[in-house]
Amino acid sequence: MAILLSGRGSNMLALVEATKSGVLKGLAEVVVVFSNKPDAFGLEAAAALGCPVAALPSQGRKREAFDTEAAQLLQQYQPDLVVLAGYMRILSSAFIQPFAGRILNIHPADTHQHQGLHAYEWAFENQLPETKITVHLVDEGLDTGPILAQQAVDLRGADTLAEVERRGLAVEHALYAQALADLIQNKQAVMSSKKTSC
Numbered sequence: 001m002a003i004l005l006s007g008r009g010s011n012m013l014a015l016v017e018a019t020k021s022g023v024l025k026g027l028a029e030v031v032v033v034f035s036n037k038p039d040a041f042g043l044e045a046a047a048a049l050g051c052p053v054a055a056l057p058s059q060g061r062k063r064e065a066f067d068t069e070a071a072q073l074l075q076q077y078q079p080d081l082v083v084l085a086g087y088m089r090i091l092s093s094a095f096i097q098p099f100a101g102r103i104l105n106i107h108p109a110d111t112h113q114h115q116g117l118h119a120y121e122w123a124f125e126n127q128l129p130e131t132k133i134t135v136h137l138v139d140e141g142l143d144t145g146p147i148l149a150q151q152a153v154d155l156r157g158a159d160t161l162a163e164v165e166r167r168g169l170a171v172e173h174a175l176y177a178q179a180l181a182d183l184i185q186n187k188q189a190v191m192s193s194k195k196t197s198c
């Protein structure tokens with residue numbers, strides 16, 4: 001898989017860890033960690049772990065032109081899956097088409113209730129008793145793709161935004177790896193059932 005990020009990269013770290021000693025061990029490997037922000041902390045952290053890294057600055061670029069170039073760069077690594085982990089860009093069809101059906105995202109809320117940025121702030125300000133972390137396939141809308149996995153986070157008693165985020169991120173880190181493992185195992189099962197039937 002290719003992991004895409006723009007910031008601190010805590011989900012990337014959890015996924016890399018899962019490939020080494022968690023639920024993704026033997027199922028997935030990271031072919032590249034890519035960022036549209038060359039100075040993203042997560043990119044540095046990935047390099048420190050020995051992951052292949054690549055960056056292409058998006059600042060000042062037109063969306064389609066940047067997405068075309070980013071997709072071409074990523075295709076050189078031949079990822080089966082493109083895993084967005086805090087990748088702060090809305091993707092155009094120039095990016096989505098080459099990887100259609102193979103791009104995943106994690107959103108820190110139920111995507112039926114909240115889309116876009118600041119989902120933890122939204123949950124905190126509205127004093128929600130829980131939020132639902134969502135892993136979904138990416139289409140051309142903003143957090144509109146089919147849901148693959150969801151898990152509720154109990155927010156009762158979380159009286160700061162930092163506490164809301166702490167609880168949410170702990171769930172994100174486990175759920176993303178598990179959702180990927182389930183997806184890969186399902187794909188493998190489909191492929192092996194096709195193999196035996198002909």
Ligand code: GRF
Nearest residue numbers: 008009010011086106107108
């Ligand atoms: C996470 O909350 C994720 O759900 C959202 O962006 C944030 C990225 O955090 N899409 P990190 O960079 O993985 O720490």
